[in-house]
Amino acid sequence: MRILKSTKVSDLHPNIDNRFTRKATRAIVMKGEEILLLFTERYHDYSLPGGGIDEGEDHISGLIRELREETGAHSVTNIQEFGCYEEYRNWYKAEFDVVHMLSYCYTCDIDAELLAPKLEPHELQNGMQALWLNIHEAIKHNEDVIKNSHKKGLSIERETFLLKRIVTELL
Numbered sequence: 001m002r003i004l005k006s007t008k009v010s011d012l013h014p015n016i017d018n019r020f021t022r023k024a025t026r027a028i029v030m031k032g033e034e035i036l037l038l039f040t041e042r043y044h045d046y047s048l049p050g051g052g053i054d055e056g057e058d059h060i061s062g063l064i065r066e067l068r069e070e071t072g073a074h075s076v077t078n079i080q081e082f083g084c085y086e087e088y089r090n091w092y093k094a095e096f097d098v099v100h101m102l103s104y105c106y107t108c109d110i111d112a113e114l115l116a117p118k119l120e121p122h123e124l125q126n127g128m129q130a131l132w133l134n135i136h137e138a139i140k141h142n143e144d145v146i147k148n149s150h151k152k153g154l155s156i157e158r159e160t161f162l163l164k165r166i167v168t169e170l171l
Helices: 059-071 121-125 135-148 156-170
Strands: 003-008 019-028 034-040 045-047 050-052 077-090 098-109 128-134
Touching: 003 156, 019 059, 019 077, 019 156, 034 059, 034 135, 045 135, 045 156, 050 059, 059 098, 059 128, 077 156, 098 156, 128 135, 135 156
Parallel strands: 003 077, 019 098
Antiparallel strands: 019 050, 034 045, 034 128, 077 098
16 A cells, blocks of 8 residues: 655654554545544544554454444445555553554445444543534644644644545545
8 A cells, every 4th residue: 555644753762663563544435525534522623534453353344343433334335545644653651662653544435324333432531423524624623723722632633634635636
């Protein structure tokens, strides 16, 4: 899969060899200029649905599972590779200094009706909810959060980059 962007935080721990790799999938589901996103109240941002790939799980199975859990999407079809966003970030637990994050992004189609999501406790606590939103509004909102909010999460720059790339390549 092509690399869309590779980033390192500016204050990356010098012991980059003491790292682990976390692989995730991200779903790009569009209806015209509307895109299926997750709004997270804690960080006040929009992101693509998706998350970590479980041990022994392939990318497509992980994508379908995460879409179902986070948004209630089902009957996922027409799955196509879009690209991978690579990040190196500092890790906050003692066993590693750095996390190497790989977000594999796929376009896909889903049934029009969303079922009830099955959010994890931390997702519920963070106020996560799925919604359809105009992609340009989502980009503007995230850019405002990046510029003006102290609450922003670590993923907002990745998500905003991906949303802009989706506009460039898919609209």
